[in-house]
Amino acid sequence: MNEPAATAATDVRPNLDATNRLHVGHDHDLLLLHEMLRIRRFEEKCAELYSAGKIRGFLHLYIGEEAVAVGAMQALGRDDAVVATYREHGHALARGIPADRLMAEMYGKHEGCSRGRGGSMHVFDAHTRFYGGNAIVGGGLPIAVGLALADKMQQKPRVTACFFGDGAVAEGEFHESLNLAALWKLPVLFLCENNLYAMGTRLERAQSQTDLAAKARSYLMPAEPVDGMDVLAVEAAARRAAAAVRRGEGPAFLEFRTYRFRAHSMFDAELYRDKSEVEVWKQRDPIATFISHLKEREETADAILGALNGSVADEIDVAVQFAEAGTWEPVDDLLKDVYSPRPGSDGAA
Amino acid sequence: MAKMATTTYREALRTALKEALVKDPRVFLMGEDVGQYGGSYAVSKGLLAEFGPERIRDTPLSESTFVGAGIGAALGGMRPIVELMTVNFSLLALDQIVNNAATIRHMSGGQFNIPLVIRMATGAGRQLAAQHAHSLEGWYAHIPGIRIVAPATLEDARGMLWTALEDPDPVLIFEHQTLYNMEGPLADDAGPVDIDHAAIRRSGKDLSLITYGGTLGKTLQAAETLAREGIDAEVIDLRSLRPLDMPAILESVKKTHRVVIVDEGWKSGSLSAEIIARIVESAFYDLDAPMARICSAEVPIPYPKHLEDAALPQPAAIVAAAREVVGRRG
Numbered sequence: 001m002n003e004p005a006a007t008a009a010t011d012v013r014p015n016l017d018a019t020n021r022l023h024v025g026h027d028h029d030l031l032l033l034h035e036m037l038r039i040r041r042f043e044e045k046c047a048e049l050y051s052a053g054k055i056r057g058f059l060h061l062y063i064g065e066e067a068v069a070v071g072a073m074q075a076l077g078r079d080d081a082v083v084a085t086y087r088e089h090g091h092a093l094a095r096g097i098p099a100d101r102l103m104a105e106m107y108g109k110h111e112g113c114s115r116g117r118g119g120s121m122h123v124f125d126a127h128t129r130f131y132g133g134n135a136i137v138g139g140g141l142p143i144a145v146g147l148a149l150a151d152k153m154q155q156k157p158r159v160t161a162c163f164f165g166d167g168a169v170a171e172g173e174f175h176e177s178l179n180l181a182a183l184w185k186l187p188v189l190f191l192c193e194n195n196l197y198a199m200g201t202r203l204e205r206a207q208s209q210t211d212l213a214a215k216a217r218s219y220l221m222p223a224e225p226v227d228g229m230d231v232l233a234v235e236a237a238a239r240r241a242a243a244a245v246r247r248g249e250g251p252a253f254l255e256f257r258t259y260r261f262r263a264h265s266m267f268d269a270e271l272y273r274d275k276s277e278v279e280v281w282k283q284r285d286p287i288a289t290f291i292s293h294l295k296e297r298e299e300t301a302d303a304i305l306g307a308l309n310g311s312v313a314d315e316i317d318v319a320v321q322f323a324e325a326g327t328w329e330p331v332d333d334l335l336k337d338v339y340s341p342r343p344g345s346d347g348a349a
Numbered sequence: 350m351a352k353m354a355t356t357t358y359r360e361a362l363r364t365a366l367k368e369a370l371v372k373d374p375r376v377f378l379m380g381e382d383v384g385q386y387g388g389s390y391a392v393s394k395g396l397l398a399e400f401g402p403e404r405i406r407d408t409p410l411s412e413s414t415f416v417g418a419g420i421g422a423a424l425g426g427m428r429p430i431v432e433l434m435t436v437n438f439s440l441l442a443l444d445q446i447v448n449n450a451a452t453i454r455h456m457s458g459g460q461f462n463i464p465l466v467i468r469m470a471t472g473a474g475r476q477l478a479a480q481h482a483h484s485l486e487g488w489y490a491h492i493p494g495i496r497i498v499a500p501a502t503l504e505d506a507r508g509m510l511w512t513a514l515e516d517p518d519p520v521l522i523f524e525h526q527t528l529y530n531m532e533g534p535l536a537d538d539a540g541p542v543d544i545d546h547a548a549i550r551r552s553g554k555d556l557s558l559i560t561y562g563g564t565l566g567k568t569l570q571a572a573e574t575l576a577r578e579g580i581d582a583e584v585i586d587l588r589s590l591r592p593l594d595m596p597a598i599l600e601s602v603k604k605t606h607r608v609v610i611v612d613e614g615w616k617s618g619s620l621s622a623e624i625i626a627r628i629v630e631s632a633f634y635d636l637d638a639p640m641a642r643i644c645s646a647e648v649p650i651p652y653p654k655h656l657e658d659a660a661l662p663q664p665a666a667i668v669a670a671a672r673e674v675v676g677r678r679g
Contacts, residue, residue, distance in 0.1 A: 081425075112458075113458075114456060114457050114458045114460070115457075115458025115459065115460075116458070117455060117456050117457070117458045118456045118457065118458075122456050122457070124453075124456070124457035124458070124460055124461060125460070126457075126460040126461065131421075131424060131461070132453070132456075132457070134449070136444055136448050136449075139417070139444060139445070139448060139449060141414070141417070142413060142414040142415075142416070142417020142418050142420070142421065142445060143417050143418075143420050143421040143424065143449060144421060145414060145417065145418045145421060146417060146418035146419060146420055146421020146422040146423070146424065146425065146429075147421040147422070147424060147425040148421070148425075149418055149421065149422045149425070149427075150421065150422040150423075150424070150425025150426050150427045151425060153377065153403065153422075153427060154425075154426060154427070160421075172411075172413065173413050173414055173417070173444075176409070176411035176413060176414035177414050177417075179409060179411065179414075180408070180409060180411065180414055180415065180418065183409065336459070337454050337455045337458065337459035338454070338455050338493050338494055339454070339494070339496075339517075339518050340454065340462050340516075340517035340518050342517075
């Protein structure tokens, strides 16, 4: 059967010497921590680069929600597919898209994983079956249903993991997609990241029923809420759900209760929430709590953390250097790939 | 010589669907009432019995999701044919078509392409009123990343589908609802046709009548009337609305120097406007007269027959416009 994605991901991710050493004797937990730290530091660097004008457009940070992508991704194998949202840097990294190619994409460089065409919100990668990066809220759900339909029709025992936020639950496509996936018993793992706000609109201001798992259950699929700030809880729930989906039992739904620590985007003045609320959630920071547990049971925790942090810092430095050294796609290629190349044409419009 | 057999546009479409389902195991059809009901225009009648529910899929009424699922299935290695009942209903799936189907290849840097075919009925003429009778294919032709075709003949109804399925990118096929019952001879070895080129349906030297889809018949009728008056009209069937076959259009303009465009879409911001603009850009000095357009009146298409007829392009109006353009007063 399928290996966990993290194992698969090591094949495509460079700079793993330090990590591989840390794996030994410290098992899977440290891998989870490492992945969460990679996302956190990558995005902190992105915020810095945004202020420096290196990254433009919209930038939506995942900081605070790292446990969801990292934990859920452990349930996927190399052949599975991922459909994500416009807040998808974490998913991309956890799925195994190399940090350097992702950073080059943030810059809009030709060496980026979408060749620089998409930027922060449109990360695509055929190698890891990462189908975006979708900036239309709810727009990815039908695509995930279709990917799963293709797998079922071709008798491929694969799972399509579909990430979306609580905002998408208000869209018609959420209901249409859950209905169709359940009706046709398609292998979709619906992963709802409930961070309580659809941009600036709090869940209670948008939903008559705020129990999101209840909505999914109404389509007769298994659904449960999960503490999205606890990476081990996320992983355990995702593995259970993915195994059932893979067995052909139809789709499953998980609601991860999480929180974004940063603004919605770099343009958000955060007028809709109280700073004290953010501070309360920060007490549950998935990385900080994981580290404090580690320290409680591991005498050499500081040394381990030092090595992990060092490895992550190196990886981010290398990624930034890669992006800086990247090239701009020639303007002559502007129209390339609007259509597929055909005889006598290069795919221009 | 191939034998000719009498068939209808609907049967030609069905034969094309059957051929595709037989030839390629990746092909399947999904949409509202395509299976047990047999298709709202009866195009897929009998296919469920022949190919089974895995490949002839009745969907819930959720256009956005089953079109999006078509995109996903195409990304996942299948060759889906999605049927939308009418172009008006396709608006519920506009997000998937415009934001995903049309963008993903370019936006992913060419990593993913979407070999998806979407078929839908378009146009007016059957008193179905303003939510089942519009001609919005010109809107879709505005969008880079998708191809738009409009079969107006039995040969094209029979032959465009397979070519569209072989195309690596999304192709939208617009079937005018008044054509389904059109009957005529079709060669029994008719098969796939190109979807790149316009066709000269009637050769002439005095003016070019440019049209497509449901108004081809009316335009040919007008051309016959004009012929009796000594006006020799060339009739161009665009066939592909995106990309437009501009070389074919310009060649005709350079021959006739006079143009009337017949389009069931509205004039404002339209395909007919686009064609005029391109002719002006490329062949202005070849023109001997201002170009004219016969399009639908700028109203939601009304229900009663006399008003619907008045709202749509009709042969008499095409004839009158042609006379004007060639400088003859009726």
